[in-house]
Amino acid sequence: MEKLYVVKIGGNIIDDEAKLASFLKNFSSIFGASSSSRGRAILVHGGGKLATRVAEAMGIQQQMIDGRRVTDAGTLKVVTMVYAGFINKSIVAQLQARDCNAIGLTGADGNVIQAHKRIHPTIDYGFVGDVDAVNAGLLNSLLQQNIAVVLAPITHNNEGQLLNTNADTIAQETAKAMSALYETELIYSFEKAGVLLDVDDEASVIKEINPSSYTKLKEENRIFAGMIPKLDNAFQAVGSGVSKVIIGKAEQLQQLIDGSAGTAIINQ
Numbered sequence: 001m002e003k004l005y006v007v008k009i010g011g012n013i014i015d016d017e018a019k020l021a022s023f024l025k026n027f028s029s030i031f032g033a034s035s036s037s038r039g040r041a042i043l044v045h046g047g048g049k050l051a052t053r054v055a056e057a058m059g060i061q062q063q064m065i066d067g068r069r070v071t072d073a074g075t076l077k078v079v080t081m082v083y084a085g086f087i088n089k090s091i092v093a094q095l096q097a098r099d100c101n102a103i104g105l106t107g108a109d110g111n112v113i114q115a116h117k118r119i120h121p122t123i124d125y126g127f128v129g130d131v132d133a134v135n136a137g138l139l140n141s142l143l144q145q146n147i148a149v150v151l152a153p154i155t156h157n158n159e160g161q162l163l164n165t166n167a168d169t170i171a172q173e174t175a176k177a178m179s180a181l182y183e184t185e186l187i188y189s190f191e192k193a194g195v196l197l198d199v200d201d202e203a204s205v206i207k208e209i210n211p212s213s214y215t216k217l218k219e220e221n222r223i224f225a226g227m228i229p230k231l232d233n234a235f236q237a238v239g240s241g242v243s244k245v246i247i248g249k250a251e252q253l254q255q256l257i258d259g260s261a262g263t264a265i266i267n268q
Helices: 017-031 050-057 073-097 136-143 167-178 211-219 225-238 250-258
Strands: 003-009 040-045 063-065 068-070 102-105 113-117 129-134 148-151 154-156 162-164 183-190 244-249 263-265
Touching: 003 017, 003 167, 003 250, 017 040, 017 073, 017 250, 040 073, 040 136, 040 167, 050 073, 068 073, 073 102, 073 148, 073 154, 073 162, 113 162, 113 167, 129 154, 129 167, 136 148, 136 167, 148 167, 167 183, 167 225, 183 225, 183 250, 211 225, 225 244, 225 263, 244 250
Parallel strands: 003 040, 003 183, 040 148, 102 148, 113 154, 183 244
Antiparallel strands: 063 068, 113 129, 154 162, 244 263
């Protein structure tokens, strides 16, 4: 079965122009036209802090609950402009400049990702979406033309409503859907070297975590609390057909792919 890498790039990399350029250079060298050994690739991005800065400049107050943005009508316009517009197309343009043919999409384009407005018993998150379906067939048709797909975290509900959707979730759901067609690996690339035993020590990377070791690490309170949601998503992915999830530093993309860096999440 052919290899596919679904790569999620972290917001702290998006926020740093030099780090983003370096990451996209590495991404292009691996998956661009000049690479003789490239696999297929889908790149998923969020928006970093730019949407917050733009919203504040427009006088649109921002509210975050447990790290998730409450998306009112004004905020939805901002995140659509920033995520689906400026950031998405800037990434695509930089990839094209490096001989990596790419196309930028939201969930509404080609009906790639359908979602529904989040339902919560006590909190109204506004126009925030939870994923219902991923159009694997359309994504596959683009990948088979040697086009890297760049997904912005905007989805739709098939009734004309756009929805702001967590980029980590989009990456996870896309990897799960594509695992029926490819041997799919999901890579969460961000500013840390991997899952760390000590958040202040980059050398404390845990090389591999399986379900039993994850349970033990949590029981011993050895996992940084902010990493637990990402790990929970990772185990859900490997339990749903994704062959492996890798978490690690964006600057080490090649090493994350070849297994010499980061933390591997496996289901055995």
